[in-house]
Amino acid sequence: MGKQEDINELFKSSESDVYGEGLTPKQKRILEAAIQMFSEKGYSSSSTSEIAKRAEVAEGTIFRHYKTKKELLLAIVTPVMSNLLAPFIIRDLDKVLKKNYKSYEDFLIAIVKNRQEFIEKHISIVKILIQEIPFHDELRSQFIDRIGKEVYTRLEAIVSHFQAKGELVEMPTQTAIRLTASSIGGFLFARYILLPEHDWNDEEELKHTIHFIMNGMKAR
Amino acid sequence: MGKQEDINELFKSSESDVYGEGLTPKQKRILEAAIQMFSEKGYSSSSTSEIAKRAEVAEGTIFRHYKTKKELLLAIVTPVMSNLLAPFIIRDLDKVLKKNYKSYEDFLIAIVKNRQEFIEKHISIVKILIQEIPFHDELRSQFIDRIGKEVYTRLEAIVSHFQAKGELVEMPTQTAIRLTASSIGGFLFARYILLPEHDWNDEEELKHTIHFIMNGMKAR
DNA sequence: AACTAAAGTGAGTAATCACTCATTTTTTAT
DNA sequence: ATAAAAAATGAGTGATTACTCACTTTAGTT
Numbered sequence: 023m024g025k026q027e028d029i030n031e032l033f034k035s036s037e038s039d040v041y042g043e044g045l046t047p048k049q050k051r052i053l054e055a056a057i058q059m060f061s062e063k064g065y066s067s068s069s070t071s072e073i074a075k076r077a078e079v080a081e082g083t084i085f086r087h088y089k090t091k092k093e094l095l096l097a098i099v100t101p102v103m104s105n106l107l108a109p110f111i112i113r114d115l116d117k118v119l120k121k122n123y124k125s126y127e128d129f130l131i132a133i134v135k136n137r138q139e140f141i142e143k144h145i146s147i148v149k150i151l152i153q154e155i156p157f158h159d160e161l162r163s164q165f166i167d168r169i170g171k172e173v174y175t176r177l178e179a180i181v182s183h184f185q186a187k188g189e190l191v192e193m194p195t196q197t198a199i200r201l202t203a204s205s206i207g208g209f210l211f212a213r214y215i216l217l218p219e220h221d222w223n224d225e226e227e228l229k230h231t232i233h234f235i236m237n238g239m240k241a242r
Numbered sequence: 243m244g245k246q247e248d249i250n251e252l253f254k255s256s257e258s259d260v261y262g263e264g265l266t267p268k269q270k271r272i273l274e275a276a277i278q279m280f281s282e283k284g285y286s287s288s289s290t291s292e293i294a295k296r297a298e299v300a301e302g303t304i305f306r307h308y309k310t311k312k313e314l315l316l317a318i319v320t321p322v323m324s325n326l327l328a329p330f331i332i333r334d335l336d337k338v339l340k341k342n343y344k345s346y347e348d349f350l351i352a353i354v355k356n357r358q359e360f361i362e363k364h365i366s367i368v369k370i371l372i373q374e375i376p377f378h379d380e381l382r383s384q385f386i387d388r389i390g391k392e393v394y395t396r397l398e399a400i401v402s403h404f405q406a407k408g409e410l411v412e413m414p415t416q417t418a419i420r421l422t423a424s425s426i427g428g429f430l431f432a433r434y435i436l437l438p439e440h441d442w443n444d445e446e447e448l449k450h451t452i453h454f455i456m457n458g459m460k461a462r
Numbered sequence: 463a464a465c466t467a468a469a470g471t472g473a474g475t476a477a478t479c480a481c482t483c484a485t486t487t488t489t490t491a492t
Numbered sequence: 493a494t495a496a497a498a499a500a501t502g503a504g505t506g507a508t509t510a511c512t513c514a515c516t517t518t519a520g521t522t
Contacts, residue, residue, distance in 0.1 A: 066287045067286045071478080080501065081481085197447065235458065302473095
C-alpha cells in the first residue's frame, strides 16, 4: 500500500557528518520496526521488547544505539520535522518569489505539490509526529521555536508580498495564513489520514482547493 | 483557565433513563480525574493507580464501575461524540433550512457559534477523542458508521439545497463539504488546540472565516 | 431495628515494562 | 595474524501495570 520509508536517505546524519555517517543494518531494522509500531499503536503502547522482536534483534541492541525509548522516538521524528517545513526556510525569499512565482496561486501550487510528495513518502512518521507532539515538551518546543516561528515569519513575508501587489484582499496576515493552511491542511488530512482508501483525483481536488483559496482571498 | 466539565449534565444517562439515573460522588471524581489525566498524558500513559490517587479513591472502586480501563475511556468519550455532531442530525432538515436560514452564510454562522460553545465546554474530552480515535477500532467505527455517515448525508443535502438556489458554485458536494469543514475546523483547531493562549477576537475571526468560505464558493 | 443490595476498600496477582551489564561475536586497523 | 574497538546479545533487575477478590461500610426499604 503505502511506500516504504527510505531509512537511509532520511537518517543519514543529523546535521553535518560529524556524527557517524551510516547506520548498522540492525539499527535500520530497529528504526523500521519502531516506525511501524509507533504509527500503528502509538508511542506509549509500543514496548521495546516487541520492537526488538519485530526487528529480529536482541532488546539490548536497541539500548546500545538509543539510551532511552524516548531518544528512539526523537531519532525517528526529528529529521522529518526538520525536512517537512524546510522549503519554507529559504534565504533571499523575496528574490525567489519575484523570479519563480508571479502569483500567489503559482506559489501555492508549487509548494503543495512539493510537500505532498514528501508527506506521501513519510506518512507513517508524519502520523507519529502529529500524534506525539501534544505529549512531549521537547517535541512541541522544538517544533514551535525552531520550525514554527521561522516558517511563520516567511509565510508572513509571502502573504504581505502578494497583498502589496494588490493580489490578495487586506486582512490580518495571521488570518490569511490560517485560512490558507487550513484549506491545504484539510485536504492533506482527508487525503492521507481520514480517508486514504478513497479513490482520490489529486489533480482535480488540488485545483478546487486552490481556486477556493484564491477566490476566498482575492482582492476585488 | 478552561472551564470545568459539567459531569452531571453530560453523563446523566446514556440513552433513555433505563440505566441508573445518577452518578455516585466518587464515580464523578473518577471521571473528572480520568478526563484530566487522559487529556494531559494520553490514555495509555495514564495508569489506573494514579487516576485513583487523583480522585482520592481506592483503585478497586474504579473497577467496580468500569470493568476495564478501556470501558472507562469509552464512558468518557462516547457521550461527547454523540452530542458533538448532534445538531446536524435533524428530522425534516429541509423545512428547518427554509424556515431558519435564508442563506448558506446564515446557516454556517449559526452552526459554528453553537458548536463553539459545546467545544469550549468539553474541550478536554474533545482532545481525548481526537487523540484516541486512531488507536481504538470501536471508537473509529462508532464515529464513522453512526455519526460520520449520518452527518455527511445531512451536509450533502444542505450543500445541494444552496447549490440549487444558485448560491453556491457547482462543485462536487464532497469537495464543498471538505473545504467548508477545513476552514471551520482549522479555526477551531488553532483557537482551542494549537494556540489557546493567544488573544483571540472570536467574532472577527469567525467573520473572516465565513466570508472566506462564501467568497471561495460563491456562484458568480 | 433488621435485612439487603450496592458502593467502596486495599492488599495481592501475574504479567509486562524500560533498562542494565557481563559476556560473546563481528568489524576494523595494523 | 593479532589486537583493539564496536556491535550484539539475552538473562536478569526492580518498578509498575491492569485487574481481582474477600471483606467492610454505606444507603435504602420495610
